Amino acid sequence: xxxxxxxxxxxxxxxxxxxxxxxxxxxxxxxxxxxxxxxxxxxxxxxxxxxxxxxxxxxxxxxxxxxxxxxxxxxxxxxxxxxxxxxxxxxxxxxxxxxxxxxxxxxxxxxxxxxxxxxxxxxxxxxxxxxxxxxxxxxxxxxxxxxxxxxxxxxx
Numbered sequence: 001x002x003x004x005x006x007x008x009x010x011x012x013x014x015x016x017x018x019x020x021x022x023x024x025x026x027x028x029x030x031x032x033x034x035x036x037x038x039x040x041x042x043x044x045x046x047x048x049x050x051x052x053x054x055x056x057x058x059x060x061x062x063x064x065x066x067x068x069x070x071x072x073x074x075x076x077x078x079x080x081x082x083x084x085x086x087x088x089x090x091x092x093x094x095x096x097x098x099x100x101x102x103x104x105x106x107x108x109x110x111x112x113x114x115x116x117x118x119x120x121x122x123x124x125x126x127x128x129x130x131x132x133x134x135x136x137x138x139x140x141x142x143x144x145x146x147x148x149x150x151x152x153x154x155x156x
Contacts, residue, residue, distance in 0.1 A: 028094050038103045038110075045099035052085030060151030079148045086144065093120030 009026045018024025031044070056078050063074035088096040098120065102110060127136070149155075 031099075041099050042103035045096040045103070048096040049085055049088045049100075052081050052088060056082035056085060056148070057151060060148065063152045064154070075148070075152055078151060079144065082148055082151075083144050086140065092124060093117040095120075 009029065011025060011027045014025035014027075016024075029044075031041070059074045059078035059081060063071055063078060066074050089100075091097040091101040094117070098113075098117070102113060105113060128134075
């Protein structure tokens, strides 16, 4: 069962990487896929994605009214929240999009997908190491920046 305690999901290496390399991660909540009902799995995944978009808009609107000292922090928080929301939709484990997909799979496919769940992380890291992920992400980064600028500044 996922916990509401945010400190449980902090990964020190991921925080360090985020501070120094502008790329980081957190610990994923432990979910026992074999015991969790599909409706509950869909709810958890939906809340993860929806909360990212809500936070992106909240940080963006706060950046509009913030003083220059906090503007940069709120702008980046909006940018990263929106980015996380879009990336989370992808149906690659361990992202929330894969959990959304699991909620709709039949039982036989569900078991197969869970068995190969660990390879999603290796796939994502392989794309990153081979520098394929940044090439794929370039159009998405332009879109994310445009939308974030619209949220914060109110114009395209």
